[in-house]
Amino acid sequence: MALYRALKRLGQHFLHDPSILRRIVAAGEPLTGAAVLEVGPGPGGLTQALLASGLARLTAIDPDPRSIAALQPLAADAGGRLTLIRGDALEIEPSVAGTRVVIVANLPYNVATELLLRWLARLDQIERMVLMFQREVAQRLVAVPGTADYGRLGVLAQRLCTVERLFDLPPGAFVPPPKVWSSVVRLTPRPDRPDATHCARLEAVTRAAFGQRRKMLRSSLGALGVDSRTLLDTAGIDPRRRAETLDLAELDRLALAFGRLSAASPGRGTA
Numbered sequence: 001m002a003l004y005r006a007l008k009r010l011g012q013h014f015l016h017d018p019s020i021l022r023r024i025v026a027a028g029e030p031l032t033g034a035a036v037l038e039v040g041p042g043p044g045g046l047t048q049a050l051l052a053s054g055l056a057r058l059t060a061i062d063p064d065p066r067s068i069a070a071l072q073p074l075a076a077d078a079g080g081r082l083t084l085i086r087g088d089a090l091e092i093e094p095s096v097a098g099t100r101v102v103i104v105a106n107l108p109y110n111v112a113t114e115l116l117l118r119w120l121a122r123l124d125q126i127e128r129m130v131l132m133f134q135r136e137v138a139q140r141l142v143a144v145p146g147t148a149d150y151g152r153l154g155v156l157a158q159r160l161c162t163v164e165r166l167f168d169l170p171p172g173a174f175v176p177p178p179k180v181w182s183s184v185v186r187l188t189p190r191p192d193r194p195d196a197t198h199c200a201r202l203e204a205v206t207r208a209a210f211g212q213r214r215k216m217l218r219s220s221l222g223a224l225g226v227d228s229r230t231l232l233d234t235a236g237i238d239p240r241r242r243a244e245t246l247d248l249a250e251l252d253r254l255a256l257a258f259g260r261l262s263a264a265s266p267g268r269g270t271a
Helices: 018-028 045-051 065-077 112-120 135-142 152-160 196-211 217-224 228-235 248-264
Strands: 035-039 057-062 082-086 101-106 126-134 161-169 182-189
Touching: 018 045, 018 101, 018 126, 018 161, 018 182, 035 045, 045 057, 045 065, 045 101, 057 065, 065 082, 112 126, 112 152, 126 135, 126 161, 135 152, 135 161, 135 182, 152 161, 152 196, 152 248, 196 217, 196 248, 217 228, 228 248
Parallel strands: 035 057, 035 101, 057 082, 101 126
Antiparallel strands: 126 182, 161 182
C-alpha cells in the first residue's frame, strides 16, 4: 500500500489499522455479491479490506490523483472488481456503482455532512451506508428531542433512515491524527420514509424551526411565509414550544400542515 502525505485541504486522515478496518467492513455486511461505493479511499487501507469481503464490485471515488495512482496496483489485482474514479463525490451519483449500492467510507470531514445530505435525497439508489464522521456530527445524527445536539440534521436523517452510532475512534487511530474523535455510523433507509414532496416540506419546516431554536415556534416558523399560528393550530402543536422539543411525529404533522396551507395560498411557502 503506497503511502503519501495527507492534504489538509482535502480533509485527509488515513486509517491503516487492520482490526479497525475489519470492524468497519463488518458494519456494512452482508457484502457478498454487493455493489459498494467508497469515497475518499486514500492509499487504500479500507479498499483492501472491502475487496476481501466478497463483494461483487467496488467503485472508489477520490479527487486526489495520488490516491488513484496508489490504487492502480490494487485494481490490477482485483480481477475487474475495482473501478477507480478521479472526481468529486458531490458531483457523482451513487448509482455510478450500481442500481442499489452499499456506501462504506471514511469520509473527508470537510464535506461529510454535505455528502450525507446529498445521499439522503437519493436513497432509492442506496441499500445502506456505513460512514465515518467527526464524533460531534455523529452525536447530532442520533440525538433525541430535548437535547442540545438535536437539530435539523438528525431529524432528516432519522426520518429517512434507521441511524446507529456503532463505535468511536480516538485521533491516534488516524494518520495524521485529527483534532477530534471520530464515530462510525450506519444508516439504513426506512421502508416508511416519506416521498420527495414531503421531504421538501420537512426540510423547510426544520430549517425555519431550528434556524431560530431559542425562539418559540410561533416566532421561528414565521419564516415559512404562512401564518405560524394557523400552521401550529392545524398541526395541533402549542405555539409556545421550541423546535428542540418536537419529536419526529410532530414535525411530520407540521410538514403536512405546511403543505396544506401552502396549497391554499399559491405563491407562498414550499409545497
